[in-house]
Amino acid sequence: MPRTLAIVRALNEERTVGDVVADVRAHIPGCVVVVVDDGSTDATAPRARAAGARVVSLPFNLGMGGAAQTGYRIARDEGFDAAVQVDGDGQHPGSEAARVLGALLEGPHDLVVGSRFLEGRGDLSTPARRWGIRIASHLLSAVMGRRVTDATSGLRAVGRRGIALYARSYPCDYVEVEALILAARDGMRVAEVPVTMRAREQGRSTIRPAHALVYGARVAVGAASLAVTRRAAPDPG
Ligand SMILES: Nc1nc2c(ncn2[C@@H]2O[C@H](COP(=O)(O)OP(=O)(O)O)[C@@H](O)[C@H]2O)c(=O)[nH]1
Ligand SMILES: [Mg+2]
Numbered sequence: 572m573p574r575t576l577a578i579v580r581a582l583n584e585e586r587t588v589g590d591v592v593a594d595v596r597a598h599i600p601g602c603v604v605v606v607v608d609d610g611s612t613d614a615t616a617p618r619a620r621a622a623g624a625r626v627v628s629l630p631f632n633l634g635m636g637g638a639a640q641t642g643y644r645i646a647r648d649e650g651f652d653a654a655v656q657v658d659g660d661g662q663h664p665g666s667e668a669a670r671v672l673g674a675l676l677e678g679p680h681d682l683v684v685g686s687r688f689l690e691g692r693g694d695l696s697t698p699a700r701r702w703g704i705r706i707a708s709h710l711l712s713a714v715m716g717r718r719v720t721d722a723t724s725g726l727r728a729v730g731r732r733g734i735a736l737y738a739r740s741y742p743c744d745y746v747e748v749e750a751l752i753l754a755a756r757d758g759m760r761v762a763e764v765p766v767t768m769r770a771r772e773q774g775r776s777t778i779r780p781a782h783a784l785v786y787g788a789r790v791a792v793g794a795a796s797l798a799v800t801r802r803a804a805p806d807p808g
Contacts, residue, residue, distance in 0.1 A: 578642030581659030594665030
């Protein structure tokens with residue numbers, strides 16, 4: 572069996588993180604779960620530990636990108652074969668994490684993203700978020716040369732190549748979208764599989780409506796830079 576690390580980023584998710592850890596462990600046998608507690612001020616760390624996770628408590632808030640990179644560094648340094656990213660807020664069911672991981676392990680892809688929009692599995696986000704996702708997905712599809720329907724999905728799995736890449740560098744602003752751009756630039760093979768996600772149980776998304784426009788613009792810049800650097804890349808032959 573390939574050794575898999577589940578990376579759960581969590582900021583003040585004491586109400587959900589324990590269930591998330593238990594759910595992932597139940598659906599992915601043998602999986603090690605690391606919760607990257609990014610400066611939480613609640614009981615996120617003890618709840619995660621009680622559910623069987625390893626917990627890395629960062630000394631201060633690094634944000635989603637820094638927290639993800641922390642997880643990938645553990646995966647790289649400890650020689651894991653695969654890593655699956657799962658949110659600590661309970662939106663990603665363990666069964667769906669297992670599905671995404673399964674698709675990765677079947678091959679031949681280097682990165683598999685769980686998409687809410689393939690097969691019309693329902694859309695739980697706000698209208699602004701939907702627009703951000705739509706813009707991001709269209710631009711990314713154009714640049715990556717393959718259809719991407721859910722560029723902001725945080726439910727994704729990578730193999731050793733992705734672990735090495737993301738341990739070296741993980742974007743820090745529009746993390747999930749830019750991480751896809753990074754993967755494409757590195758020549759990684761990307762695929763999506765349909766997943767069902769749950770609505771957020773508490774708190775609110777970190778993506779606010781006003782961000783949607785900025786989000787689209789940032790992705791456009793990232794996509795353009797990808798197109799340019801790709802063309803400029805020297806032919807290894
Ligand atoms: N490590 C870390 N996790 C965060 C931070 N902000 C949010 N998260 C976690 O990242 C996951 C996704 O965040 P969320 O706001 O739900 O984003 P959305 O689902 O894409 O709208 C959740 O598990 C949050 O607890 C942060 O600054 N650092
Ligand atoms: Mg969420």
